[in-house]
Amino acid sequence: MARKRGAVTRVRLTGAGGAYMLIALAVLVAAMNYGNSMAFILCFLMLGALISAAAMGRGYVSGVRLRGVRIHPAFAGRGVKLTLELTAPGGGGRPALFAAAAGAAGWGDTVGPIVLHRRGAMIMDVGIPAPKRGSFRLAAVKWETRYPLGVFRCMHEVRVDDAYLVYPAPMGRRPWPDPESRWHDWTEGSHMSGGDDFAGLRPWRVGESPRHIDWKSVARGRPLNVKEFSGGGQVRTWFDWNHLGGVSDEERLSQLARWVLDADHLAVEYGLRLPERTVESGSGTRHTRTCLESLARHGEGE
Amino acid sequence: MKRPATALMPLSPRALNRMKLAFLLAAAGHIPHLPFWPTLTALALLAWRHHLDRRRRPLPGPGLRLVIALAACGGVYLQFGFFMGRDPGVSALVVLAAVKLLEVRQARDFHLMGYLCYFLTAALFLFDQGLPVLMFSVVQLLAVNAAFLQLYAGDSREARPLRGAAGLLAASIPVAVVLFVLFPRLPGPLWGLGGAGAGTGVSGFSNTLAPGSVARMVKSQRPVLRMKIRAGSLPPPQQRYFRGQVLWLTDGRIWYPGRFRERIAGSPRPGVEGILQEIMLEPHGQRWLFGLDYPVQVPAGSRLLPGNVFRYHRRVENLIRYYVRSRVGGTIGDLSLHSVLRRMGLQLPRNVSPRLREMAEEWAQPGAGAMACAARGLEFFRTGGFTYSLEPGELDPADPVADFLLQRRRGFCGHFAAGFALMMRLCGIPCRIIAGYQGGTVNPVDGQLVVRDADAHAWTEIWVEGRGWVRVDPTAAVVPERLEFGGRLNASLDAMNQQGETDRAAALRRAMAEGPFARAWRWIRDYWDVARNYWQTWVVRYDRYQQYSLFRRLGARGLRGAGLLALVAVFLLVSWHLARWLFRRPRRARPDPLERGWRLLEKRLSRGGLSVDAWRGPMDICHAARRRFPAGAAAIEPLIQTYIRLRYGLGGDPRQAREWLRRVRRMRIPRAPGA
Numbered sequence: 001m002a003r004k005r006g007a008v009t010r011v012r013l014t015g016a017g018g019a020y021m022l023i024a025l026a027v028l029v030a031a032m033n034y035g036n037s038m039a040f041i042l043c044f045l046m047l048g049a050l051i052s053a054a055a056m057g058r059g060y061v062s063g064v065r066l067r068g069v070r071i072h073p074a075f076a077g078r079g080v081k082l083t084l085e086l087t088a089p090g091g092g093g094r095p096a097l098f099a100a101a102a103g104a105a106g107w108g109d110t111v112g113p114i115v116l117h118r119r120g121a122m123i124m125d126v127g128i129p130a131p132k133r134g135s136f137r138l139a140a141v142k143w144e145t146r147y148p149l150g151v152f153r154c155m156h157e158v159r160v161d162d163a164y165l166v167y168p169a170p171m172g173r174r175p176w177p178d179p180e181s182r183w184h185d186w187t188e189g190s191h192m193s194g195g196d197d198f199a200g201l202r203p204w205r206v207g208e209s210p211r212h213i214d215w216k217s218v219a220r221g222r223p224l225n226v227k228e229f230s231g232g233g234q235v236r237t238w239f240d241w242n243h244l245g246g247v248s249d250e251e252r253l254s255q256l257a258r259w260v261l262d263a264d265h266l267a268v269e270y271g272l273r274l275p276e277r278t279v280e281s282g283s284g285t286r287h288t289r290t291c292l293e294s295l296a297r298h299g300e301g302e
Numbered sequence: 303m304k305r306p307a308t309a310l311m312p313l314s315p316r317a318l319n320r321m322k323l324a325f326l327l328a329a330a331g332h333i334p335h336l337p338f339w340p341t342l343t344a345l346a347l348l349a350w351r352h353h354l355d356r357r358r359r360p361l362p363g364p365g366l367r368l369v370i371a372l373a374a375c376g377g378v379y380l381q382f383g384f385f386m387g388r389d390p391g392v393s394a395l396v397v398l399a400a401v402k403l404l405e406v407r408q409a410r411d412f413h414l415m416g417y418l419c420y421f422l423t424a425a426l427f428l429f430d431q432g433l434p435v436l437m438f439s440v441v442q443l444l445a446v447n448a449a450f451l452q453l454y455a456g457d458s459r460e461a462r463p464l465r466g467a468a469g470l471l472a473a474s475i476p477v478a479v480v481l482f483v484l485f486p487r488l489p490g491p492l493w494g495l496g497g498a499g500a501g502t503g504v505s506g507f508s509n510t511l512a513p514g515s516v517a518r519m520v521k522s523q524r525p526v527l528r529m530k531i532r533a534g535s536l537p538p539p540q541q542r543y544f545r546g547q548v549l550w551l552t553d554g555r556i557w558y559p560g561r562f563r564e565r566i567a568g569s570p571r572p573g574v575e576g577i578l579q580e581i582m583l584e585p586h587g588q589r590w591l592f593g594l595d596y597p598v599q600v601p602a603g604s605r606l607l608p609g610n611v612f613r614y615h616r617r618v619e620n621l622i623r624y625y626v627r628s629r630v631g632g633t634i635g636d637l638s639l640h641s642v643l644r645r646m647g648l649q650l651p652r653n654v655s656p657r658l659r660e661m662a663e664e665w666a667q668p669g670a671g672a673m674a675c676a677a678r679g680l681e682f683f684r685t686g687g688f689t690y691s692l693e694p695g696e697l698d699p700a701d702p703v704a705d706f707l708l709q710r711r712r713g714f715c716g717h718f719a720a721g722f723a724l725m726m727r728l729c730g731i732p733c734r735i736i737a738g739y740q741g742g743t744v745n746p747v748d749g750q751l752v753v754r755d756a757d758a759h760a761w762t763e764i765w766v767e768g769r770g771w772v773r774v775d776p777t778a779a780v781v782p783e784r785l786e787f788g789g790r791l792n793a794s795l796d797a798m799n800q801q802g803e804t805d806r807a808a809a810l811r812r813a814m815a816e817g818p819f820a821r822a823w824r825w826i827r828d829y830w831d832v833a834r835n836y837w838q839t840w841v842v843r844y845d846r847y848q849q850y851s852l853f854r855r856l857g858a859r860g861l862r863g864a865g866l867l868a869l870v871a872v873f874l875l876v877s878w879h880l881a882r883w884l885f886r887r888p889r890r891a892r893p894d895p896l897e898r899g900w901r902l903l904e905k906r907l908s909r910g911g912l913s914v915d916a917w918r919g920p921m922d923i924c925h926a927a928r929r930r931f932p933a934g935a936a937a938i939e940p941l942i943q944t945y946i947r948l949r950y951g952l953g954g955d956p957r958q959a960r961e962w963l964r965r966v967r968r969m970r971i972p973r974a975p976g977a
Contacts, residue, residue, distance in 0.1 A: 016413045023417050032488050035620050037842045038427035038436055044481040045443060046420065048474025051874070055881035056470065062886070070919065084921075089893065093460035096311060113311060115458040121949055123919075145313070147448065147454040148466050174316045174424060 007158040009062045017151030019049065027220060050151060057154030060147050064088055064156065069123065071164040073292070075257070079108060079127035080164060084141060086114075086122050093118040099143040103128035103164065104136035110144070124193060133168040133296050137161055149249050150180065150227065165291045172255030174244065176203045176262070179221065179237040201225040201266045202237075236281050240273040253295050260295070264288040274298055312455050313408055315355065320449035321415055322352060325403055327442045328422035329396055335429045337381055340393040343374065344400035344632055348772050351404055362404055371401045392425045412453060417444045430833065430843045431621075444471055477877050481542065484873060486866040487846045508587060509759055511549055511557040513702065515715040522755035525582045526739065527592055528835060529751040534577035536751065537630045539741050540785040543595035543761065543773070544753060548609030548739035554651030555702055557720060557735050562608060562642070576629040582838060583622050589613045590623060592738055592753075595773065599627035609641060609734065639732060639765055647732025648764060654728065655704035662728035672731045672766045679725055680779040683718065687711055690781040715777040715784070719760040722776035732765035736773075740785065747832045759784075787814070895956070897947050899963040903941065910971040920946050937969055 013021075024046040030070050031039035053232035070083040081100050088094055098112030108128035116122045128138075142157035179202065202215055204224035214225045239259045244252045256272065263270040264283075272291045276298070311317075320494055329344045349372070354361060362370075374397035375385075382390040393964040399418040407416050422443045428434060435474075444467050451463035451470075477603070576598055583591065591612050600612040601624035607613055614622070639647070663677045694712040698705035706713055707721045719735050726733035740759035742751045760777040778785050816824065840848065846862075853861045862868075863974075893901070907923065912930050924942040928935045944962050948955075 016410075019413065019417060023420055027420070030424065034428070035425055035428050036431065037482075037844050038431045038439070040426055040485065041478055041482055041841075042420075042424050042427065042437065042439065043444075043476050044478035044485070045440075045471070047446065047874075048477030048877075049443075049470050051477060051881050052470045052473035052885070055878070055885040056466075057474075058882060068919075085896075085919075088899070093458075095458040095460040096456045103595035113456055115456065115460060116461060123950065145454070147451070148470060149450045150311075150409070150454050164897060201612075209649055227641065 007062075007156060009058055010155045010157070012155070014146065014151060014152045014153055017050075017149075020046070020149070020151045024050070037088075038050045044161050049149065053149045054152050054154070057145055057152050060145055061097070061143055061154045061156035063128055064094060064116065064143060066141055066158055066160070068166065069101075069138070069160055069162055071138065071162060072232040073165050073167060073289075073296075074130055076130055076133040076169040078130065078169075080130045080166060081126060082108075082126050082138075082141075084124050084126060086116060088116045088120065092146075093120070094145070096147050097122075097143050097145055099124060099126050099141065101126045101128050101141045101160075102139040102152065103130065104139070104269055105129045105131055130166040133166045133250075135163060135165050135297055135300065137163050165293060165296045167296045168250065168253040168257045170254060170258040170261050172251065174255050176240060176259065177237060177243060179268070200268045201227060202268060203262070216266070235262060237268060238281070239270060241275055242273070243272055249299070257292060257295050258286060260274045262289045303432070311409060311453055311456060313406075313412055313453065316457050317412070317449060317453040318355065318406065319352075320445070320452045320463065321406070321412060321419075322348060323402070323440065324419050324445035324449050325399065325415065325557055327438075327445050328419040330440065331399065331426045331438060332392060332396055332422065332429075336389065336393050336396065339377065339381075340374070342395045343377075344396045347397075347400035348403060361407070364405075367401055369402055371398055374398060374401065388425075388428050392422075392428070395422060395425060409453065412449075416446050416450055418436055425952065432840075433837050440471070444468065447471070478638075479871065480873055480877075482841075482844070483849075483852070484866055486863055486870075487849055489637070501613060509547075509558070510721065511716050511735060512555060513697070513706070513713065513720045524755045525584065525752050525831065525834075526579055526586070526755055526757070527753045528754070529594075529742070530749075531751075532578040532580050532581040532625065535625075536744070537577070537594070539787075541630050542740060542742055543593040543736075543759070544739040544742075544752070545595045545597060545611055545736055546592050547590050547611050547736075548607070549735040549737060550609075550646040552651055552720070552724070554653065555699065557723075557724055560646060576627045578625060578627045580623065580625055582835070582843070583618060583624070585621060587617055587619060589615075589617055591618075591626070592658075593626035594628035594630055595738075597626050597628045597735075601625055604872050608640070609736075611736075621838050623839075623843060644732055644765075647734055648727055648730070650724075650727055652703070654724070655701050655708075657726060658704055658709060658725065661707075662725055665725065666729035666731075671972075672764055673772070675729050675731060676726065676764055676772075676774050679722055679729075680774070680776060683722070683776050683779040688713075688780045690714060690784065715758075715760045718776040718780060719762050722774070723762045726762065726764055734763050734771075736761050736763055745828050746836070747828045750832075750835065752831060761779050895959040895963040896945065899959075899966040900945060900949075901965050903945075903969075906969075906971045907938075920949075931971065934971055938971070941966060941969060 006275040009201050027039055027043040030036065031043055034104065051091070065087045067085040067087050069085075074080040080103060084099060084101070086097070086099070094116040096113040097116055098110045099114070100107055100110040102108070106129060108126055111124060111126045114122050126141075130136075138160045140157050141160050142155050144153055144155040146153055166255050199215055201217070202225065204226045214222075214227050217225060237259075239256050241252060241256065244255055247255075256274075260270070260272065264285075267283060269281050269283045270291075272279040272294060274294060275296055278292055279287075324343070325348060329341055329348070335343045351361070353359075361704075375394060378385065378394045380581075381393070384390060385394065395418070397421065399415070402411070402418060406412055417806040419442065420758075421831060423439045426439055442465075447470055448463040451466040452461060455461035455463055455466065456512065491782070497671060547559055549559055551558055551560040577594060579594060581592065591601070591614050593600070595614060596610045598604050598610075599608070603615045603625070604612045605615070612626075615959075629858050666675050689712045691712045692714055694710065694714065694717065701722050703721050706717050707725070713721075723733045725734050737760045739753045739757040740761070741757045742753040744750070745752050759777070761773060761777065763771040763773050766772050775785070850862065850868075853859065902921075907927060910931060912923070912926055920942050924939060927938050927942070941962070944965075948959055948962060
């Protein structure tokens with residue numbers, strides 16, 4: 001985690017604070033008008049409380065440290081989730097903190113209230129908006145409070161310069177590309193091929209026999225899939241950028257992401273061909289992540 | 303920047319309860335001086351709301367609230383007949399705030415409720431500016447702020463709202479004190495005062511004298527004025543008549559001042575030697591000022607009226623201080639009586655009892671002077687079997703004076719003065735009633751003379767050709783002790799009246815002799831009076847002149863207006879920085895044992911070849927370490943698990959944390975297989 005240019009603490013008057021000042025002013029005017037010393041004292045006590053409240057709120061947020069930020073990769077259109085770890089190294093606890101983070105697309109929602117115990121740490125998730133796919137840098141993390149009187153918003157903002165990835169939103173209804181087999185020609189007489197070993201699932205195509213459809217998973221709300229059986233034969237599917245003509249780049253990426261996710265879900269072996277890079281065939285979580293990262297970074301000019 | 307609504311705290315029952323407590327205190331402060339029903343209604347509505355909350359019932363709808371609010375306004379109108387002014391305004395505020403409490407559901411209403419409580423506290427000072435009231439208002443402030451803190455600190459164990467509110471208050475008291483001294487005071491009100499205390503009869507002194515209808519007199523010991531002698535010496539008790547106002551006209555029952563269409567000058571004697579008094583006068587809602595009889599030089603801002611009384615330029619609604627010079631022990635040496643005054647001094651009610659006329663003819667022997675006639679009148683009071691009593695009962699409303707003089711013969715100063723004045727007029731002697739105070743007690747602590755409600759007195763003056771207006775006090779003829787003991791007499795009156803005439807003075811002395819408790823009580827009262835006096839002088843009455851004189855004493859002569867405002871601005875800036883420093887949280891505190899141990903663990907793991915990035919959580923590192931150091935997993939894993947428990951569990955025990963740190967220090971990372 002890289003922190004740059006330090007941190008800023010801001011104190012802003014809230015609407016309720018404006019009303020508070022108006023009340024204090026009204027008491028002052030009444031005090032001057034009636035020559036009422038006690039009203040003067042009340043007004044000045046209110047003013048003193050205002051100053052102390054600002055200072056108190058400031059100290060409340062500025063003493064909190066950000067120990068770490070963990071960014072969870074996400075798909076475009078949904079927010080990126082950030083896990084923050086906040087600590088209060090000195091002073092008492094902070095029972096009512098709200099936090100938010102800003103990425104390339106601005107500030108995310110403010111989350112809270114969280115309770116930060118004395119000398120404790122707190123882990124919380126905040127989101128930042130991620131409308132577009134790509135690789136971005138985090139801008140800032142802030143936490144704020146209206147403690148103690150609600151008359152000020154005291155915000156502490158730290159610059160955070162971590163990178164994060166937003167994968168393309170998985171979308172598209174193109175049919176699954178033809179798989180290629182090492183030992184069998186899958187395209188002909190597919191259901192004849194087979195053997196005894198369950199090899200995995202692949203989407204059902206029009207014209208295929210319904211006998212091998214995995215009805216159980218259909219019952220669970222999954223799309224129509226066909227059980228593949230092979231006698232030790234390996235199935236490999238290539239998701240190729242060049243085979244997706246006639247749509248924009250972003251739509252192509254979305255379609256590829258859809259396929260990658262489906263393939264990961266079905267646990268089949270697949271590879272990805274992009275104009276600037278090729279991911280060799282493979283499977284597993286790490287492979288999927290590599291593919292999605294490649295999709296996210298497409299066009300960055302590596 | 304986006305401004306999400308989620309940054310507001312949800313309104314918790316605990317915060318709401320604190321706000322209810324704050325409102326309870328704010329409304330209860332008004333019980334002593336408002337009619338009973340507004341505060342009672344407010345407290346009932348508060349109890350209702352509390353009941354609904356406890357039973358989890360829905361709050362009343364807007365229609366019902368509107369009905370209650372309108373009923374409250376109607377009640378205020380019925381009670382006072384108007385809405386403007388202090389009492390109806392505050393009454394309405396108390397009830398409407400309680401109606402508002404019925405609909406507090408979110409932070410916004412909560413704030414409004416808190417601000418209404420501030421207003422109720424401020425309104426308290428329109429009635430009383432004493433030190434106890436200020437202390438109570440500080441408690442109220444504490445309660446409101448604690449409610450806000452409870453809201454903004456949530457319900458967790460860390461919240462401690464009362465402590466936070468006390469901290470805020472402690473920090474704001476010095477600010478308030480300095481601002482109070484520095485803030486420039488205006489010479490006068492910003493706009494006309496809407497008669498805040500009009501007709502509220504703050505003090506026992508009223509505008510008219512109605513001996514017939516007043517069945518009893520106040521025995522209140524509340525101080526009315528304090529007098530410090532600036533030049534001359536304090537006259538003996540018998541000479542201490544404080545002149546308030548002259549009552550010229552009567553309708554047979556009530557005496558009142560009357561109005562003068564023409565300007566008739568009073569009789570000032572500028573430059574005359576006399577006793578210079580500094581008087582602190584408590585607010586009484588009228589324009590009368592008091593001074594030792596008779597005033598010759600009146601304070602600025604007041605006017606001398608016929609009859610040598612003086613009026614302030616506006617109603618006395620705050621404690622005021624003035625200087626007045628008086629000539630004590632003489633007569634008002636007017637040489638001639640203005641024809642208007644003579645007419646007024648001889649004015650008679652329409653129907654006077656023939657028996658009184660007969661008696662007057664008896665008194666007014668032809669050829670005898672006014673003084674002889676008055677002496678005969680006093681003799682009548684002295685020997686006519688009159689009794690001095692504070693509870694004489696009501697007189698016959700048809701002809702109260704005849705009833706009093708001829709039948710009842712029980713009364714207090716007002717009765718004697720009214721009876722005597724009417725008789726003098728029937729005798730053809732111009733006579734007027736003077737209302738004011740007589741006596742007073744010297745506070746031994748600071749030597750100031752304190753005049754109390756119970757010292758209220760009425761006496762008469764008759765016109766004697768060649769001498770002017772001469773004071774005649776018929777009450778003194780009945781009870782000479784009244785002049786010596788003043789208002790203190792009232793407390794021992796019963797003892798005095800029960801005894802025979804002969805040993806009256808002895809009985810009085812016996813009754814007035816103080817036991818140890820009474821002495822202790824008087825001692826406390828004397829000190830309290832002095833403390834109150836200082837409070838009044840330096841805090842309540844801290845005005846422009848006090849400010850000037852304070853700065854003059856501090857060597858900053860001429861500091862005023864804009865200079866003071868600049869000083870206030872500088873002070874606010876300084877106090878902001880001071881407060882920031884005061885409330886800062888240590889930035890670089892020594893890391894706690896958990897933090898130190900974790901850093902040590904990370905260092906050792908990374909030395910062993912494990913990449914320990916800051917973004918990796920302890921759980922993650924634990925898994926990685928298990929893979930990396932299969933041999934040491936048994937040692938490392940429980941350490942990390944304990945760390946997670948202590949760090950992220952609820953409030954770890956510091957002893958456990960230190961023990962954990964010791965274990966981390968003892969642990970050795972085995973050499974990784976590949977390293």
